[in-house]
Each structure stands twice: as C-alpha cells, then as structure tokens.
Amino acid sequence: xxxxxxxxxxxxxxxxxxxxxxxxxxxxxxxxxxxxxxxxxxxxxxxxxxxxxxxxxxxxxxxxxxxxxxxxxxxxxxxxxxxxxxxxxxxxxxxxxxxxxxxxxxxxxxxxxxxxxxxxxxxxxxxxx
Amino acid sequence: xxxxxxxxxxxxxxxxxxxxxxxxxxxxxxxxxxxxxxxxxxxxxxxxxxxxxxxxxxxxxxxxxxxxxxxxxxxxxxxxxxxxxxxxxxxxxxxxxxxxxxxxxxxxxxxxxxxxx
Numbered sequence: 001x002x003x004x005x006x007x008x009x010x011x012x013x014x015x016x017x018x019x020x021x022x023x024x025x026x027x028x029x030x031x032x033x034x035x036x037x038x039x040x041x042x043x044x045x046x047x048x049x050x051x052x053x054x055x056x057x058x059x060x061x062x063x064x065x066x067x068x069x070x071x072x073x074x075x076x077x078x079x080x081x082x083x084x085x086x087x088x089x090x091x092x093x094x095x096x097x098x099x100x101x102x103x104x105x106x107x108x109x110x111x112x113x114x115x116x117x118x119x120x121x122x123x124x125x126x127x128x129x
Numbered sequence: 130x131x132x133x134x135x136x137x138x139x140x141x142x143x144x145x146x147x148x149x150x151x152x153x154x155x156x157x158x159x160x161x162x163x164x165x166x167x168x169x170x171x172x173x174x175x176x177x178x179x180x181x182x183x184x185x186x187x188x189x190x191x192x193x194x195x196x197x198x199x200x201x202x203x204x205x206x207x208x209x210x211x212x213x214x215x216x217x218x219x220x221x222x223x224x225x226x227x228x229x230x231x232x233x234x235x236x237x238x239x240x241x242x243x244x245x246x
Contacts, residue, residue: 062154084149093161098228101151114142116149121227124157126164 041111042068045085046078048107054092054100059122061088066120085112088120097121153227158187162196162234165222169215171206173243175199178235194229201240212236 049055058077060067066088068075079086085108091100101119108117142148159177163186166175177186178197188195196219202211220231 091157093164093226096226096228097153097157098151102147105147105149109148112148118149118152120152120154121157122154124160126160 039068039070042070042075042078042080045080045087045108045111046075048111049078049087049089049104052100052103052107054094054097055104056090056092056125059088059090059120061086061120061122080112080115082115084115085117086120087117088122090123090125091121092125093127097124151228153189153229155185155187155189158189158194158196158223158227158229159185161223161226162186162198162219165219166198166200166215168222169211169218171203171211172200172215173203174201174240176239178237189229192229193232194223194227195233196223196231197235197237199237199239201242202238203244204242208238208241212238 046058049058060076064076066077066079066086068079077088087104087108089100089104091097101121104119105117163175163177166172176199178199186197198219200215202208215236216234219234223229223231
C-alpha cells in the first residue's frame with residue numbers, strides 16, 4: 001500500500017525529468033532552425049510550386065496579401081506559418097484547375113507536414129488573348 | 130452520477146493532397162466563361178458584365194459560381210436556341226475547368242447583327 005504511492009511519484013519524477021532533458025536540447029535547436037530557415041523554407045516552397053505542371057507563376061493573391069517578407073526582398077505568392085501554408089498561383093488552362101491545385105499540394109506535402117495547404121488560383125492565362 | 134463513454138480516437142488526417150482548401154478567384158471564372166461563350170459559333174462578341182469599377186462576370190461563393198455575360202449574336206439565328214446552347218456550354222466548361230457549380234448564368238443579348246462569323 002505504501003510502496004505503490006512511493007513508486008508512483010518516483011516514476012512520474014523520472015519521466016518528467018526525462019521529458020525535460022529531452023525537450024531541453026530539442027526545443028531551442030528546432031526554434032533556431034525555424035528562425036534561420038524561414039526564408040529558405042518559403043523559397044523551397046516557391047521553387048516546388050513553380051516546377052508543377054500548369055503553374056505559370058506565383059501571384060500575390062487578393063491585394064498582394066499572400067507574401068513573405070524576407071530581408072531585402074518580398075516573396076510574393078507563398079506564405080507559411082506554423083499553422084498553415086498559403087499559396088497563390090496564376091495557372092494555365094491546359095488542364096482542370098483542381099488537378100493543378102492537387103498537384104501543387106502534393107508537391108509541397110513533405111515540406112508542409114501536418115499543416116493544411118491552401119491553394120488560391122488567382123488568375124489564369126488564356127492562350128487566345 | 131458518472132457516465133462512461135467509449136474511448137474515442139481522433140479522425141485520421143486526410144491524404145496530403147486533400148489537406149487544405151482550393152480557392153478559385155472571381156477573375157478566373159470570369160475569363161473561363163468569356164472564352165467558353167466565344168466558342169459558340171453564333172456568338173460574335175462577349176463582354177463580362179459587372180459594375181463599372183469591377184467589370185467581372187463571375188462571382189464565387191464557396192463551391193458555387195454566379196456568372197453574368199453580355200453577348201452580341203449574329204443576325205439570322207434563333208435567339209432562344211442560341212441562349213440555351215450558350216448556357217449549357219458555359220456551365221459545362223466552367224464546371225470542367227474549375228470544379229465549381231454554376232448556379233446562375235445571366236445572359237443579356239446586347240446586340241444582334243453582322244454575319245455569322
């Protein structure tokens with residue numbers, strides 16, 4: 001009876017300290033990675049999106065709001081935070097737009113991880129005009 | 130009184146290419162509708178109809194779209210038949226290209242005249 005409560009806190013304490021030591025090195029390392037890699041991540045996303053079939057170029061979205069501000073430049077069309085990834089493109093009419101959007105989403109799936117990827121088709125290029 | 134509920138697990142995440150939403154801008158629907166309308170043989174000219182400061186033919190609400198078009202039609206052609214064909218064609222094209230459901234398509238025939246192109 002008395003041994004069980006003693007074992008309980010002991011276990012909890014050991015697991016607690018284990019978590020703390022595990023998160024100690026992991027937390028700051030990932031944070032610094034995210035801080036230094038914020039620009040490269042969006043750049044990578046932009047490159048992947050532009051390589052997709054049916055994507056003519058990136059677009060700023062309505063009022064140019066889909067953009068990432070990097071030191072010295074403004075990367076239009078891609079915006080990613082820890083909650084979601086937003087991409088705005090100008091598409092071609094070679095194939096149905098949902099297919100293009102799905103390909104874009106599949107292309108950035110590994111970079112996005114668990115975050116949802118919202119694709120906005122902001123404009124299209126018509127061959128005739 | 131306590132109630133016991135069975136253990137519940139979170140619904141599994143959808144496949145990566147389904148995670149997130151796809152938006153289509155008004156301008157896109159407008160352009161596709163204009164191109165589709167111009168493909169009908171009796172139609173000579175198409176203008177998007179809208180307010181003067183936003184000459185946009187299409188409006189997207191969720192997965193539904195509303196389209197308004199001004200068309201001019203060649204003279205010796207049955208207007209009702211042309212309108213019906215135009216409506217069918219534009220709705221099919223917009224649905225195939227964007228996956229949106231056109232719930233309303235207003236056609237105004239603003240001009241009649243000229244030869245069949």
